[in-house]
Amino acid sequence: MIGQHALTVRVLRPITRDNDGDETPGDEHDEPGCIFAPATLGGADTEPGDFANTVISGGMLFCPGRTLDVNPSDRVVVRGLVYDVQGELGDWGPAGSQVALRRTVG
Secondary structure (H helix, E strand, O other), rough: OOHHHHEEEEEEOOEEEOOOOEEEEOOOEEEEEEEEEEEEEOOOOOOOOOOOOEEEEEEEEEEEEOOOOOOOOOOEEEEEEEEEEEEEEEEEEHHHEEOOOOOOOO
């Protein structure tokens, strides 16, 4: 069942500087077999049961059966939208891994 919902996401590494101080482009790579669970986060003044101000602003990226190659400084493209990695990777060993993502604006 997971196979039919699995996504391939693209991990974007940040620009780095070489020994001369020149910028070098960050690497990019694909991570296949991922599942994305969007998170619903309300505004600060949202009342319980009031979904008028509710927005999807992030989510959890799961990779069953293996460890994702992501760092806290990376960005991840999921279904054409760019997200910032939030914190460290949760590595569950043979069960897989997960990482929190927050929508990048701007």
